[in-house]
Amino acid sequence: MKKILITGANGFIGKNLAATLEIQGYQLYKLHSNHTIQHLREYASKVDFVFHLAGVNRPKNPTDFKTGNTDFTEQLIQILNETGRKTPLLISSSTQAGLASSYGISKKGAEEAVEKYGRESGARVYVYRLPNVFGKWCRPNYNSVIATWCYNISRNLPITINNPDSQLSLVYIDDVVQEFINALHGRQNEGIYGYCEIKKLFTVSLKELAQRLQFFKDSRTTLTMTNLAGDFERYLYSTYVSYLPQDEFGYDLDMKHDNRGWLAEVIKSENAGQIFISRTKPGITRGNHWHHTKVEKFLVIVGEAVIRLRHIHNDHIIDYKVSGENLMVLDIPPGYTHSIENVGKTDVITLFWANEIFDPERADTYFLEV
Structure with missing residues (x-):
């Protein structure tokens, strides 16, 4: 069974990926933000595949975008090169990569470093440009509207909708994890622009999203459940329930x-x-x-x-x-x-x-x- 390194293992995607890989029996090396470069060197020398999920998206200082995304990726690749093992590398990037923002530029720099590593070393590399990802264990009030709204609505806290008609492009965490595991086995889904993609993509307006989440909340009173025949509705409901307050899992019947x-x-x-x-x-x-x-x-x-x-x-x-x-x-x-x-x-x-x-x-x- 392959040995796997996950950077950013304490993050949203990292936790979900690690949980699935552990079930499947893989030996994992989890790199957290409090680990040192020495930890990284030690893990890189042992593993057969790297999921590079670590990154920065909301730093206090804009210069930290480059440090946490581009520079850290280059450092990871340097350490992989030092092992001489041609270790396959998958990076979770963003659909914002390449945009004229500090974040977009830093993600594009990380992508380019990974692509160069693949060309020069001959290692297999996979660049996934992800849109908004939703599902359990995502941090609310950070950088996910679904996580924030699920958390707030379930607690009777207000939400903010600046443009109700604005459209969100979404992928579900379980689909992301499965696609990453497909890549681990060389069965990645490659898009038309050379980047790897998640096949199942959902689009929803902010207005519709808020209405659906409010319906989930009200269902405990009305007892009326939404139609769960579609994947998005089912995934969204599962996500909403995962944000319920722990002392409010139960509710009384009339x-x-x-x-x-x-x-x-x-x-x-x-x-x-x-x-x-x-x-x-x-x-x-x-x-x-x-x-x-x-x-x-x-x-x-x-x-x-x-x-x-x-x-x-x-x-x-x-x-x-x-x-x-x-x-x-x-x-x-x-x-x-x-x-x-x-x-x-x-x-x-x-x-x-x-x-x-x-x-x-x-x-x-x-x-x-x-």
Whole structure:
């Protein structure tokens, strides 16, 4: 198994990359900002591949751009040359490389140093010009709008939108990590301009981004989940949840209590219906109604019950005895009146799914005893 050096291992991309490589069994040498050049020399002499992720993007002094990006990259390459091992090198650069800013100029200088190293040594080199990267473990209130907004919105803190129509180009951290590992194995994705790229690119306006993140926050109250069929929505939701305050991972549900027990809605989706749960006391029957269109699934997870169904146009009753000891999901077709009776000595806990969100204005629920 290859030995890997990661510079900037304590950074956003570095932490995610290291976590994945460790799972896959690689031996890692992690260079942090508090390490010395001697550490770098020691690690460089041992490794088979270098992920160069260290860099400076928000220094106090603009001259530190060159020091932290161009100069440090050149120093790394000098040390690699001293080993005489032609160690492959991947650098995470930026789509701002080459722009007329101190940051852009310094990133371009680092790219050129890496390209020269490849030409002169014969080592494999990979230059990835990354747009905005988002995902877990990115530092909020630093240089990532998504990290900052996820952090602030989840804590009821204000966010600033100067130009709502401004478009962000984004790649997700897991896609970046996978692409870097592809390059490790010589399967990099090369773009048309000679730089390596992440295949999956997303574009979103600041206005739309803010609306989506606010929807995620509100979903704990509305219980309505967004459509997660698309990769971006799924990735963004995962990112948002990773920024929740640690003492607010949990949230209470509205439990409707009556003489039968209680019932609570758990989660709703315009695309996938809703889930709810009930607790029913011994001897109690719930239901005795039917639906024109609504389909439900019943799953008793604790206790013993009998679920009864009858087509509303005949008298034939269908019984299903169910138990939390032998899980059975029961489909409740439209046009069948149905009930569930607790026939045991303990409370019954039932998980329900319906193919649509309950709307009290059009409940599609009609009382009829089984």
